[in-house]
Amino acid sequence: MIKELSVLLVEDDDVAAESVMRSLKKVSPEIHIITAENGRVALDVIKNKIPDRLITTPYIVLLDLNMPVMSGHEFLEEIRRSDEYRDIVVFVLTTSDDDRDRSQAYHHNIAGYMVKSAVGPQFSKLSALLDAYRKAIELSPR
Amino acid sequence: MNQKSADLVNVTELNASNIQQLVDAMPVGAMVADEAGKIIQANTELEHVLGYKQGELLGSDIKNLLPEQFRSNHHVLMSQYLKSPQKRQMGVGRELYALRLDGTEIPIEIGLNPINVNGELRVLMTLVDITSRLQAASMFKRSINAAPHGILVVDESGKIKFVNPTLCCYFGYAERELINQTMEMLLPNRHRGDHHKLRASYCSDPDVRMMGVGRDLTALHKDGREFPVEIGLSPFEDGSNERMVLVTLMDITERKRMEMSLKEINKNLEEFTYVASHDLRSPLRGISDLLEWIKEDLGENIAPAILNNVDRISVRIHKMETLIENLLAYARAGKETTEIEQVNVDDLINGIFELTQLPENFKLEKDITINTLETTKTPLETILRNLISNAIKHHNADSGVIKISCHSEKNMCHFSICDDGPGIPEASHDRIFRLFQTVTSSAKDSSGIGLSVSRRLAETHGGRINVENNKNKPGATFNVWWPRFIRMDNHD
Numbered sequence: 001m002i003k004e005l006s007v008l009l010v011e012d013d014d015v016a017a018e019s020v021m022r023s024l025k026k027v028s029p030e031i032h033i034i035t036a037e038n039g040r041v042a043l044d045v046i047k048n049k050i051p052d053r054l055i056t057t058p059y060i061v062l063l064d065l066n067m068p069v070m071s072g073h074e075f076l077e078e079i080r081r082s083d084e085y086r087d088i089v090v091f092v093l094t095t096s097d098d099d100r101d102r103s104q105a106y107h108h109n110i111a112g113y114m115v116k117s118a119v120g121p122q123f124s125k126l127s128a129l130l131d132a133y134r135k136a137i138e139l140s141p142r
Numbered sequence: 143m144n145q146k147s148a149d150l151v152n153v154t155e156l157n158a159s160n161i162q163q164l165v166d167a168m169p170v171g172a173m174v175a176d177e178a179g180k181i182i183q184a185n186t187e188l189e190h191v192l193g194y195k196q197g198e199l200l201g202s203d204i205k206n207l208l209p210e211q212f213r214s215n216h217h218v219l220m221s222q223y224l225k226s227p228q229k230r231q232m233g234v235g236r237e238l239y240a241l242r243l244d245g246t247e248i249p250i251e252i253g254l255n256p257i258n259v260n261g262e263l264r265v266l267m268t269l270v271d272i273t274s275r276l277q278a279a280s281m282f283k284r285s286i287n288a289a290p291h292g293i294l295v296v297d298e299s300g301k302i303k304f305v306n307p308t309l310c311c312y313f314g315y316a317e318r319e320l321i322n323q324t325m326e327m328l329l330p331n332r333h334r335g336d337h338h339k340l341r342a343s344y345c346s347d348p349d350v351r352m353m354g355v356g357r358d359l360t361a362l363h364k365d366g367r368e369f370p371v372e373i374g375l376s377p378f379e380d381g382s383n384e385r386m387v388l389v390t391l392m393d394i395t396e397r398k399r400m401e402m403s404l405k406e407i408n409k410n411l412e413e414f415t416y417v418a419s420h421d422l423r424s425p426l427r428g429i430s431d432l433l434e435w436i437k438e439d440l441g442e443n444i445a446p447a448i449l450n451n452v453d454r455i456s457v458r459i460h461k462m463e464t465l466i467e468n469l470l471a472y473a474r475a476g477k478e479t480t481e482i483e484q485v486n487v488d489d490l491i492n493g494i495f496e497l498t499q500l501p502e503n504f505k506l507e508k509d510i511t512i513n514t515l516e517t518t519k520t521p522l523e524t525i526l527r528n529l530i531s532n533a534i535k536h537h538n539a540d541s542g543v544i545k546i547s548c549h550s551e552k553n554m555c556h557f558s559i560c561d562d563g564p565g566i567p568e569a570s571h572d573r574i575f576r577l578f579q580t581v582t583s584s585a586k587d588s589s590g591i592g593l594s595v596s597r598r599l600a601e602t603h604g605g606r607i608n609v610e611n612n613k614n615k616p617g618a619t620f621n622v623w624w625p626r627f628i629r630m631d632n633h634d
Contacts, residue, residue, distance in 0.1 A: 015428035022435075066421070095423040098415070116427055 005134045006032040006059035010042040010075065011093075012067040016116075020062065020093065020126075028130065039070030043078060046085055060111075060133065061090040062126075065101055073101075076108035089133070093126070155258040161266075171269040176262070177224055179204045179217070191271050193243040204267075209241045227256030227263065240269065249276050292391035297384060298345055300324045300338060312371075312393050314364035325389075330362045345385065348377030361391070370398045415473040422466050430459045468591040472577060475598035479518040482628055486514050487548050487555075494527045501534065503541035510548040512555055515626060521599040522624055525607070526557065528592040529620045533561040554605070554623040562617035571609050600624070 007024065011017040017035050024031050034053050036042035042061070045053050065072035072092065079085040091112045092105045102113055114126060156164070162183060165172045171188030173181050184199040192199070192207065205213050232238065232252040239247040253268040286293055292309030294302055302320050310317055313328060320327075326334045353359065353373040360368040372392040380386050433455055440448065487510050500506055515522075533544050545560040566574060575597045600607045605624040612619055 013424055013428055015431055016424065019427075019431040066424075095427060116423075 004030060004032060005130070006034065006055055006057075007130075008034050008036060008042060008045055008055060008059055008061045010036045010039065010061060010067070010072065011064045012037050013064075016064070023126070024130070031130075038067040039072060039075030039078070041069075042075055043070070046079070046088065059088075060130070061088055062093045063090050063110075065092060065094045065096055065105070073104055073108075076105065076110070080108050091126075091129070155261075157260055161257070161259055161264075165266070168268065171271070172266065173199065173204075173269070174257070174259075174264050174266050175204050176264055179220060182264070188269060191242075191248070191269065192240060198243075207240050209239050209247050212239075223254065223265075224263065227254075227265065229253075229255045232267075240271075248273055289390075292393070294320075294325070294389045294391070295380075296325050296387050296389060298386075300326065300341055303380075303386065309391060312363075312369075312391065313361070319364075328361055330360055330368050344375065344387070345377075348375075348385070348387065350374075350376040361393075370394050411473060411476065415470060418466055418470055418473070423463070426459060426462055426466070430456075433459070468577075471591055471595050472598060475521075475595045476602055478602050479521050481518060481520070482516060483519050484514055485517055485519045485522070487512050490519070490523060491526070491546055491548075494523065494530055498527060498531045498534065500544070504534065504537075505541075505543045507543060507545045508547070509545070512548050512550055512626075515555060515624075516628060517624070517626075518603060521603050525596040525599050525622055525624075526559070528596045529559045529622070532592060533559055533563065533620075537561060537563040539563070550626060551623065553626055555626045557622040557624065558619050559622075560612065560617065560619040562612070562615065565611045565616055565618045566609060568611065574609065575607070596622075 009017055009020055011020065021033050021035075024033060034045060034055050036045050036053070041050070042063075044050050045055055046061075048054055063072045063075065070078075072094070076090065079088055079090075090108075090110045091114065092110050093114050093116060094101065095116050097115045105113055112129065161174060165174060165183045165185045168185055168187070171191045172183075172185050173188055174183035175181050181199050181202055181204060184194075186196065188194075189196060189199060205216055208216055230253075232254050238250050238252060240250045241247055249272050251270045251272050255266040255268075257264050257266050286306050289306055289308060292312045293304075293306040294309050295304035297303050302323055302325050305317055305320050307317075310320065313320075326337050329337055351374070353375055359371050359373055361371045362368055370393075372394050374390040376388045376390075378386055378388055433452060437444070437452055444452075488508070491508065491510070495506065530544065530546070539562075542562050545558075547556075547558045547560075549556050575593050577591070577594045597607050600622060603625070605622060607620065607622050609618055609620050611617075
């Protein structure tokens with residue numbers, strides 16, 4: 001049995017988080033989504049320190065950048081520094097199209113950077129990307 | 143006084159008529175006197191300078207040409223000269239004056255030349271009125287003293303030879319504290335060690351130039367404080383052929399302070415751009431999603447009045463998003479692009495028309511005499527694309543001609559985009575370049591940002607933009623002047 005891909009969604013805005021969840025569920029109703037409201041909570045989640053938000057591999061992280069307590073950039077810095085979590089696949093999902101944000105994020109080995117437009121349909125690309133990623137995991141021997 | 147045998151050996155021998163011709167031909171005041179000091183020849187120039195009529199000087203004593211206070215000692219000096227006569231200037235280092243017939247005194251220079259006239263020792267004297275020269279020198283000195291920037295003169299060994307009051311004021315020293323001191327005293331300690339080497343290398347190949355271009359120069363005030371300066375160097379030789387350097391120095395403290403505050407303002411603007419790009423967009427995105435979900439939850443049986451209002455909210459959300467995008471575009475247009483590339487003007491125009499399709503029945507005419515430009519491509523392309531798409535978008539007929547030209551104009555590259563559309567009312571020529579302004583109220587899918595962004599881009603990159611209505615035919619022409627050469631300032 002192939003494990004279903006999980007998603008850790010790190011987003012401080014509850015509406016934005018719900019919006020992502022709704023879009024993902026439309027494409028993959030079975031998808032397991034865990035949310036964290038900032039980078040600090042997300043770190044606790046990947047360390048499985050929060051009993052009601054346990055996460056299992058394989059999973060990917062969808063990361064907002066501008067968040068209180070611990071920003072997306074700080075979260076990336078933390079996990080890329082640790083031996084255990086440096087390989088986690090992270091996609092940045094943000095409203096910022098600032099070049100500095102983009103290059104700083106890519107500097108921390110992110111798998112992709114998606115700019116949310118303020119309005120209009122989106123996430124179709126994200127869903128396609130998740131699909132492709134899931135297939136890649138299925139093909140890989142691990 | 144019979145010393146001719148010994149003293150005249152080395153002296154030019156002339157006869158009396160030669161001497162008359164010689165004196166008359168001299169371009170300066172000249173006279174010949176005998177050993178007793180009697181004037182035996184004088185030319186008209188001399189008579190003119192001293193205010194005498196022709197021939198009036200002949201036979202008179204040269205003492206009469208001296209101001210009263212110099213007369214008593216003169217015969218001593220004269221007999222000393224006659225003991226070993228030689229060609230020289232008189233009174234070097236002293237200021238000499240002559241007494242004119244009208245009693246006024248004038249500053250003069252006198253040259254002495256012993257000559258032998260038929261075996262007799264005579265002295266040929268040249269006399270130059272230096273009034274205007276002294277006036278020029280004093281004018282020069284006064285303007286140096288009144289100069290709004292600091293000036294100092296340094297000799298080859300680095301000793302300060304001259305300072306003007308502004309320089310003293312910059313550094314807090316009195317003139318006497320600086321003269322004959324080594325100039326390194328004006329430098330911060332850390333630059334003193336090697337400065338003599340720099341000075342030596344400058345002296346070996348002196349030229350007029352700015353010092354330390356591209357580096358921040360600082361000078362040391364008497365109180366130990368450092369201040370930023372700009373320094374110009376120019377070599378010259380002084381009266382005694384000593385090699386000197388004239389240093390002009392500007393205290394640029396105030397300018398630096400303004401640069402800093404401008405940098406601060408720009409940083410704040412960038413901060414604002416960031417806030418606009420993220421913090422304003424996120425909640426708007428949320429509102430848009432929530433509205434969508436409300437619509438979903440209400441399902442098919444939504445009351446028309448509610449649906450109408452929901453749609454009206456949607457329209458305003460879109461408008462808000464456009465406004466944010468435009469504000470961002472405008473803010474970014476103020477940021478100078480520094481990426482320089484080779485731009486082929488024709489390719490650039492063709493590239494724009496690949497993305498902005500020319501409608502059917504429209505004709506494009508090109509008149510381009512500039513081949514390539516070394517410049518920042520993106521902002522130039524954005525401006526031209528905006529103008530070209532405006533020319534098409536705002537055209538009021540089914541067919542038309544768009545003319546694009548590009549010629550060099552001094553150090554600028556002049557692009558013009560000429561259409562045969564409706565033209566723009568004269569009164570609106572200024573307004574259309576302002577943020578969020580359009581001429582027509584219907585504003586066919588135009589946000590009113592294109593022209594203001596174009597103008598900001600042009601001005602940020604050293605260019606400018608304007609519009610004029612075509613003469614004697616319909617349509618308007620937009621002109622863009624874009625620098626042909628890259629500005630090297632501001633790029634640090």
